[in-house]
Amino acid sequence: MSEAEPEPSLRRRFIALALPSIAASLMVPVASLIDTAILGHLDELEPLAGVALGGVIFDLLYWSFGFLRMGTTGLTAQAFGREQLGESRALLLRAGVLALVFAALLLGLQGAIGWVSFALLDGEVAVELAARAYFNARIWAAPAVLLNFCVMGWLLGMQRTRPILVIAVVANGVNVALDYLLIVRLGWGAAGAGWATMGSQYAALLAAVPMVWRAWAQTRGDQPTAPVLSWPHLAPLLHLGRHIWLRTLALITTFALFTNFSASFSSTLLAANAVLLRVLGLASYFIDGFAHATESLTGVLVGRDDKHGLRKLLGLAMRWGLATAGGFALAFIAFPQLFTLLTDQPELLAAVVGARGWLVLVLLLGSIAYVLDGYFIGLTAGVTLARAMLLSFGLGFLPLALWARYGDGGPQVLWLALLSFMAARALSLGVCVPATLSSADEKPGTSG
Known part of the structure; x- marks a missing residue:
């Protein structure tokens, strides 16, 4: 965009990016409300309370890695603006490598993370048991969650928000379907909610692959992908x-x-x-x-x-x-x-x-x-x-x-x-x- 670009063009681009982002963001509270509604209609209250308690852990845990999304967005957008498409592609790979390293650490330390978390959180015995079941299932989503952060950040930096909306729809649709299957039909309670969330994150990652590949292929041109792992x-x-x-x-x-x-x-x-x-x-x-x-x-x-x-x-x-x-x-x-x-x-x-x-x-x-x-x-x-x-x-x-x-x-x-x-x-x-x-x-x- 040059300095002479008219403001209406900037406004159109701004709204075109914002509206899908808003729609994708709203999927998060909608999914939480559906989870709550399904668990809230069980005969026991412990699964709902346990998921709420366990959710605190994951809010803190995964939000701490939000830099994978935000950092990837800013750096990718700047490379895109400079028309350094080889660098923009490499940024996705770099963020992905870091995401996998951090995910491996989370999985390797899950016992210690769970012990510290439940030592700090207060809950009745039945509620804590439900929370632990939820934690033990959902923690296995770590690789998908962190990789999804990278994908979302990269797509946003590449000015592509519609794929983000599609990914969000897939994730939440799978989450609701698995909630019904595992909680209502199979009676897995809080553990079912954890496995459903895990499944939805991997479904989102799978849905992202063809869209990322399409965006990647469209930026190939004559520019080779920049080095990925050099310091x-x-x-x-x-x-x-x-x-x-x-x-x-x-x-x-x-x-x-x-x-x-x-x-x-x-x-x-x-x-x-x-x-x-x-x-x-x-x-x-x-x-x-x-x-x-x-x-x-x-x-x-x-x-x-x-x-x-x-x-x-x-x-x-x-x-x-x-x-x-x-x-x-x-x-x-x-x-x-x-x-x-x-x-x-x-x-x-x-x-x-x-x-x-x-x-x-x-x-x-x-x-x-x-x-x-x-x-x-x-x-x-x-x-x-x-x-x-x-x-x-x-x-x-x-x-x-x-x-x-x-x-x-x-x-x-x-x-x-x-x-x-x-x-x-x-x-x-x-x-x-x-x-x-x-x-x-x-x-x-x-x-x-």
Whole structure:
């Protein structure tokens, strides 16, 4: 894209990337709801509770390797923008090698991971047994999960989001079918849910093979695939991955502490905040679609050294992100009865509705942070991302959260801590934007 490219063309490309990403992202909560519905209709509650407990482990475990998706997207998009197609193909292979190494470690250490995890998590004996059965089955999905991260990142970096939607549909369709077979028909309970999730991940990987091969073949041309395993070529991905991992760890810790501190006040507040976070997560899936499009197009524009296009893209992404967040915010304020879709318990519903103002503010500031995250991932600015997230956690969230938990701040201050965290994310990334639009663009492999 040259500087003279008209804005409508950029807008069309942005929406063409964002809409399939949103649809694919929404498959995640839909699949979780179906899993919950199937397990929730069993005679015993232990399988549902066990899967919820085991799910915490995998959320933390697999989310820690999210850099395989994000790092691959940014570096691939930049190579694509520079028309270095041999390098873009090699990036998929490099990420895949790393994914297999990490997956082998997870499988080899699964006993230790399970022991530590269940030593830290609290649950009744029957619930823990169900959680262990779920863990012992789902852990075998590790190679497919991590390879799927690489595939998703590579396809997004190559500007191909429709295959991502197809892969998501296949994964969730297989998951639902296996849930019905293994849980309802065969009565395997929590273990059945684990095996179903494992099967769906391998089905997704198989579905991805022909689409990746087609994209690969279309980029062959006269450019040979760049070296895969030489250190100078692996170093940028590892360097970026380290900083994205630190960023992700701080993000996980923030929400884990928010939930844990909520439990210290009352079970009603814990449940209310859990509902509000679920709603925040649902809205975030929509905004993340725009963030993913921003990642991909930012990388391409950086590869082409098109700062004019970057300015246009950032403004476009901000408008869509804020408009989406604003739409959800208006719905939450104007129609509080929407929360009755999630709970019909009067005390819990009153707590949720009473705190929805905090949800709205967190969502609006969060939308800015999500878009800026996508922008800096596209820049492969790992140092900036890690520094901003650690600063937001250490100065924006933690002092207020500790005051809420151990001082006399109370639940309102806990929400203020989360709001401060989102504001710090938006501010700490926002102040770094002008430098990226001038002569000080961050280059892959140097800044992270």
